[in-house]
C-alpha cells in the first residue's frame with residue numbers, strides 16, 4: 001500500500017471535491033450494503049435517494065422489441081455494424097442531433113426552435129456542466145446558484161475546474177423562491193471576497209424542490225445577468241418531467257420574448273437521463289447560443305462523447321413521433337399519480353411537503369421531528385431514518401439547504417408495493433415520534449434513547465402491517 005499519497009499525487013487526486021464522503025452518497029452506500037427485496041430481504045434499506053425514472057420502462061421495452069432495425073446488434077440492423085463501430089467525428093451523428101433538437105422542441109410545446117448545429121454531446125448532463133464551467137470560467141471564478149441545489153453541482157462544476165459555487169440563500173418563507181435581493185446579496189458577497197462572478201446557474205424544474213420557475217422568476221434572472229454581464233446556465237434536465245400546473249417554461253422562450261437579452265450569455269444543459277429514464281446511456285447535451293462556446297465545447301467533447309451505437313438507437317427512437325408523444329403523456333400521468341401517492345400518504349400522517357409539479361421526488365418537511373432546529377439534529381434524524389426506519393432519503397444539508405429538517409424523497413425508482421412499504425415505514429417513524437412526544441409530555445424529565453426508539457420500530461411493524469393500519473387506506477394504495 002502506498003503512503004504519502006498527498007506527496008506523490010496531484011491536488012485533485014487528494015482533495016475531497018467529488019463529494020463521495022457526503023451524506024448524499026453515504027445513504028447510497030447504506031442501500032448498497034443491504035438492499036431491500038420484497039421476499040429475499042424484506043428488512044433491507046429501500047432506496048429513495050435516487051432520482052431515476054423507471055415508471056415507463058415497459059413502453060420503451062415494447063418499442064425496442066418492435067424496432068429491431070434500430071439496433072446494430074440484431075439481424076435487422078447488423079449490416080450497419082461497421083459504419084457505426086468505426087471512428088466518427090466529434091460532432092455526433094447528424095441524425096441524432098436532429099432528433100434531439102426536435103425532441104427538445106416538442107418538450108417545449110414547439111414554442112421555440114433549436115438548431116442541431118448548436119448541440120454539443122457530452123457524457124450526461126454531468127459532462128455538459130463541467131464542459132461549460134471550463135468554457136465560461138477560470139479557476140477561482142465563481143457561479144451563483146440558488147439553494148437548495150443538486151449536490152452533483154459541486155462535483156460537476158467545481159472539482160476539476162477550480163471554479164467556485166456561491167450559494168444564493170433561499171428559504172421556506174416564500175417556498176424557496178429566488179428573489180432579486182437574495183441574488184444581489186450573493187453577488188455582493190462574492191465581490192467583497194474579490195471573487196469574480198462569471199455566471200448564474202439555475203436548475204428548472206428544480207432538483208430537489210420539484211418546483212418550476214415561473215415567467216417572472218426567469219425574466220428577473222435574465223435581467224440580472226444582463227445587468228451584470230454574466231452568463232446564465234439553465235440546467236433543464238427535467239424539462240419533460242412535469243405532470244401538473246404550473247408547467248415548465250424554458251429559458252429559450254424567455255430569451256425569444258426578450259429583445260434586450262444577449263444570446264451570447266445563455267446556455268442550456270440537458271440530458272436523456274431523467275425525461276426518458278436513460279441515465280445509463282450517458283447522453284448529455286450542451287446547447288449554447290454563443291458560437292465561441294459551441295466551438296470550444298465541441299473540441300472538448302472528445303473527452304466524453306456518446307457512443308455512436310447509443311446515438312443511432314436513440315435517433316430512431318426520438319424520430320418516432322407517435323412513440324415520443326405516447327411516452328411523454330403516459331410518463332407524466334404515471335409520475336403525477338405516483339407523486340400523489342407519496343405526498344398524499346405523507347399528508348395523511350401529518351407530514352407536509354413542498355407543493356410541486358415536476359421532478360422524480362418530493363421535498364418532505366420533517367422539521368417537526370427534529371430535536372432542535374440544527375443540522376446536527378437533521379443528521380441525527382437522518383441516521384435513524386437510514387439505520388432504523390431503513391429507507392435512504394437525502395437530507396437537506398446535502399443540497400446546501402439553509403434550513404434544517406427538509407429531506408428529498410425519490411418516488412419513481414420503485415414499484416407500487418415498495419412505495420407502500422416505504423410509506424408504512426415513514427408512518428412508523430411519525431407515530432413513534434408522536435408517541436414519544438405524548439410520553440415526554442406526561443414525563444417531562446426523561447428523554448428516550450435512540451436504542452429505545454429503534455426497538456419500538458420493530459414492535460410497530462406488527463401494527464403497521466395489520467389490515468387496520470392507516471397505510472392500507474385506498475388513497476395510499478392507489479395504483480399508477
Ligand SMILES: Cc1ncc(COP(=O)(O)O)c(C=O)c1O
Pocket residue numbers: 051123124125126127150152203207235237271272273279282283284
Ligand atoms: C439537476 C441535475 N443536473 C444534472 C444531473 C446529472 O445528470 P446526468 O445523469 O445526465 O449526468 C442530475 C442527476 O441527477 C440532476 O438532477
